[in-house]
Amino acid sequence: SILATPNRVLAMSSLWSSPANKIVEDLEYDFVTKPKEDFYCPVTLDLLQEPYQTACCGKHLSREAYIRYHGKCCPLCRGPCLTATLDKYHQRNMLSHEVRCPKKAEGCKWEGEIYNLKQHLSTCQYVKESCPHWCGSMFIRLKMEEHKSQHCPLRPFTCQHCREY
Numbered sequence: 001s002i003l004a005t006p007n008r009v010l011a012m013s014s015l016w017s018s019p020a021n022k023i024v025e026d027l028e029y030d031f032v033t034k035p036k037e038d039f040y041c042p043v044t045l046d047l048l049q050e051p052y053q054t055a056c057c058g059k060h061l062s063r064e065a066y067i068r069y070h071g072k073c074c075p076l077c078r079g080p081c082l083t084a085t086l087d088k089y090h091q092r093n094m095l096s097h098e099v100r101c102p103k104k105a106e107g108c109k110w111e112g113e114i115y116n117l118k119q120h121l122s123t124c125q126y127v128k129e130s131c132p133h134w135c136g137s138m139f140i141r142l143k144m145e146e147h148k149s150q151h152c153p154l155r156p157f158t159c160q161h162c163r164e165y
Contacts, residue, residue, distance in 0.1 A: 029097075
């Protein structure tokens, strides 16, 4: 399912079926320009992250709709015995839509293709992380070094008596 506002869509399914190829899941996309209507499933109204093209009428369904209607009549044209194939061309077009970083409100200025979003989030300075010293604190990456070196109560230090770390 999706939550849509003028340029925002909450995508609740993965972009690829293989876990190793997942781009980003359960993430609200803030589109620079909202995708055209043909990038949404006419049955589930979800963003077509895994678009299946029907053999009968050539239209696109989401993976969820395809699984639900596979072997039954097509929900779009009522053609017999729905069969469809994953349309990688349409999928690449979907992944090329420009989105803003979900951490924009925190200060991130990144804009780029959906395909590059997972890579960006792996280095985005505005993503929160847990302190590696297990103190229980969470900070954005931009502030983590300061916390680790100056404020963390569990930070390692050199003993003033024996000079060991």
